[in-house]
Amino acid sequence: MNNIIQLQDVSKLYGFGDATTVAVEDVSLQVRKGEFIAVMGPSGSGKSTLMNLIGLLDRPTEGMYMLQGRKVSRLSAWRRARYRRDCIGFVFQSFNLLATMTSLENVALPLAYKGMTQTRRLKQAGNALERVGLADREYYYPNQLSGGQMQRVAIARALVNNPEIIIADEPTGNLDSASSRVVLELLSDLHKSGHTILMVTHNPELTRYATRVVFMHDGTIVADQSSSIGTVPDIAKKMYLKPKKTEEDDLEGVSALMDAVPQKDEKSAKKTKKPKKKSKSSKKSRSKKS
Amino acid sequence: MMLKNNLRMALGSLRSSRGRSFLTMLGIIVGIVSVVTIVSVGEGVKRSIAGEADSLGAETITVLPGNQVERDETGTITSYNPLQSVGYSLTETDLAEIKKLDGISEVVPFVRVSGIPQLDEQTQMPSADVLAVSGDVPQVLNQEVRFGTWLEEDTSSSRRFVVIGSNVAAELFDELAPIGRSFHVNDQSFTVRGVFTDFPDTSIAPIAPDYDDAIFVSYEENKQVSSNGQNIYQIIVSPEDPSESAAVTERIHMTLLNLRRGSIDFTVLQRSDTVEVYGDILDSLTVGIAAIAGISLFVAGVGIMNIMFVSVSERTGEIGVRKAIGATNTQILGQFITEAIVLSLLGGIFGVLASLLANYFLRLLTPIEPVILPEVMILATITAFAVGVLFGTAPAIKAARKDPIESLRYRL
Numbered sequence A: 001m002n003n004i005i006q007l008q009d010v011s012k013l014y015g016f017g018d019a020t021t022v023a024v025e026d027v028s029l030q031v032r033k034g035e036f037i038a039v040m041g042p043s044g045s046g047k048s049t050l051m052n053l054i055g056l057l058d059r060p061t062e063g064m065y066m067l068q069g070r071k072v073s074r075l076s077a078w079r080r081a082r083y084r085r086d087c088i089g090f091v092f093q094s095f096n097l098l099a100t101m102t103s104l105e106n107v108a109l110p111l112a113y114k115g116m117t118q119t120r121r122l123k124q125a126g127n128a129l130e131r132v133g134l135a136d137r138e139y140y141y142p143n144q145l146s147g148g149q150m151q152r153v154a155i156a157r158a159l160v161n162n163p164e165i166i167i168a169d170e171p172t173g174n175l176d177s178a179s180s181r182v183v184l185e186l187l188s189d190l191h192k193s194g195h196t197i198l199m200v201t202h203n204p205e206l207t208r209y210a211t212r213v214v215f216m217h218d219g220t221i222v223a224d225q226s227s228s229i230g231t232v233p234d235i236a237k238k239m240y241l242k243p244k245k246t247e248e249d250d251l252e253g254v255s256a257l258m259d260a261v262p263q264k265d266e267k268s269a270k271k272t273k274k275p276k277k278k279s280k281s282s283k284k285s286r287s288k289k290s
Numbered sequence B: 001m002m003l004k005n006n007l008r009m010a011l012g013s014l015r016s017s018r019g020r021s022f023l024t025m026l027g028i029i030v031g032i033v034s035v036v037t038i039v040s041v042g043e044g045v046k047r048s049i050a051g052e053a054d055s056l057g058a059e060t061i062t063v064l065p066g067n068q069v070e071r072d073e074t075g076t077i078t079s080y081n082p083l084q085s086v087g088y089s090l091t092e093t094d095l096a097e098i099k100k101l102d103g104i105s106e107v108v109p110f111v112r113v114s115g116i117p118q119l120d121e122q123t124q125m126p127s128a129d130v131l132a133v134s135g136d137v138p139q140v141l142n143q144e145v146r147f148g149t150w151l152e153e154d155t156s157s158s159r160r161f162v163v164i165g166s167n168v169a170a171e172l173f174d175e176l177a178p179i180g181r182s183f184h185v186n187d188q189s190f191t192v193r194g195v196f197t198d199f200p201d202t203s204i205a206p207i208a209p210d211y212d213d214a215i216f217v218s219y220e221e222n223k224q225v226s227s228n229g230q231n232i233y234q235i236i237v238s239p240e241d242p243s244e245s246a247a248v249t250e251r252i253h254m255t256l257l258n259l260r261r262g263s264i265d266f267t268v269l270q271r272s273d274t275v276e277v278y279g280d281i282l283d284s285l286t287v288g289i290a291a292i293a294g295i296s297l298f299v300a301g302v303g304i305m306n307i308m309f310v311s312v313s314e315r316t317g318e319i320g321v322r323k324a325i326g327a328t329n330t331q332i333l334g335q336f337i338t339e340a341i342v343l344s345l346l347g348g349i350f351g352v353l354a355s356l357l358a359n360y361f362l363r364l365l366t367p368i369e370p371v372i373l374p375e376v377m378i379l380a381t382i383t384a385f386a387v388g389v390l391f392g393t394a395p396a397i398k399a400a401r402k403d404p405i406e407s408l409r410y411r412l
């Protein structure tokens, strides 16, 4: 009952008719407060779509979504915006800082939508920047910062509202390994201070910060494993370390995943073999068409 | 609070794209400047003509062919259409009857003589008006003959004399006072007896011919010179007592009406009427041109809309980010509408300043004395502002409706 996020048979379809793509299919997921979940899976497996659904940027086509014990699957755009503002912080692969604003202004932006006064906003933004170690970069514009620094500013922006949930979709996708580490340390700090974190990553090394690793394939969750902090779960290694964590080797990644999944069969089978309208094979052929 | 935030955000984003902001405002600025300048020039000209008419001094009555005016019950002219004179003319009988009336000191008929005056083979002046007149023209036109004298009824001389306007002296003879020099019209020889002082500049008043370009010949001479008979296009009457002007006007009107058995195909104007006619023409002119200027304001609005649509497309990524971090559709709408308002407001302020500047330079560099009417300025500014906000709304709505996920795909 203390699940902060609860998804029940959630699906997201794009398009219609013959061109329908099932991006997320009958996903059920419970996230407890304070978890750090790493979401993995090959490209196109629906990770971003799932994150957008959880982050209330999008509405599920079907299924039920409870956030903080309240049903949010059919909320109006306005209410979803309120939730995003107050409960959710986003970190994106491409940082998504506004180029015309300084770091401080970027970080303060979410507070503006709360109607906070400028002085309080900038003060709070300054604190957030300090938390990510960029107090000395307040007046830098994004193009004057390194990629790692930009992502730290983005993290400051995500946490400035003190949201319960932080969603990071491939936050290290554009960063080198040193910067990735810094970013993950920051997310880990946030995790320790009680935030619930969902992070999409292709880098199995980074799953060592997570308390749980979820694998997606073709829009479904095919494996879901808790992992103790500091260790990389076997399944992540199997999936990715062979093809050297690169995304262009997705096909190999998929076959590695397929090899890996049977070990967890009882668990994932339960999840994926609920009665449903479309068989998996028919869905695959459809998404190929699109 | 939200308002202040919106304002700050709008100023920030306008500052960060100064070029585009300026272009957007330019439409509004040009719109306001054109409306204000056109109307103020019109007003200035109107006032100068009214002043001119006052300074005419001589209280004269003008008789014209055709019914060119409409009047309301009080006799005030409600519309004026000089084209109504086409096909009508005043006759020798009219002239004779008017001359018989009481209380009249001077009756001057004007007949336009066709023919081009020429000095020799090379030098001619096609733009000159040859006018056959009788009576004391200097008095009824309230203008002095500067060099030489006015035509006397002098039958002893075998030479035909003329008095010319200053432009004719300059163009045909290339001298200030070509007294005694001769030229030809339709193979008839004329000798210059006098040159008028420059007439006040009435070129803007469409019904007054430019007497600086005129050659005045004696009324009797015309019969020899002209082949197309006596077409009297104007009779100017000067009353003995200026204060009796209205009564004399009425008398002329009744006489002509009787001659024509009740059909009004003539026009009798007193000086006060003439001023009214000028004002009327200018008013409709000003309204017409202001309407065109109003269209330029509309175009300015379309420009704003266009540039804002481009701006919204370019800033799709930004909109996505703002929505992801919690902006509601209404807040995005508010932001873009605020931008439109700020742009329109700034455009309005700059437009007002620019029109003052345009006014200043017009006074400095041209003989026109534009008069800025505050109500026109205010109206133009409010209209420009409303247009800006109105046309900024559609792009703002488009921005507000953007899907956050789609928008986030765009590069910032």
Ligand SMILES: Nc1ncnc2c1ncn2[C@@H]1O[C@H](COP(=O)(O)OP(=O)(O)OP(=O)(O)O)[C@@H](O)[C@H]1O
Pocket (backbone or CB within 6 Å): A014, A015, A021, A022, A023, A024, A041, A042, A043, A044, A045, A046, A047, A048, A049, A050, A287
């Ligand atoms: N707007 C859309 N319209 C149609 N199909 C879409 C749309 N968005 C996503 N999809 C489809 O949904 C599926 C899942 O996409 P998603 O972006 O969630 O994958 P992902 O796991 O995040 O991949 P990656 O690792 O490359 O980021 C893909 O097949 C994609 O083509």
Ligand SMILES: [Mg+2]
Pocket (backbone or CB within 6 Å): A047, A048, A049, A169
């Ligand atoms: Mg993705």
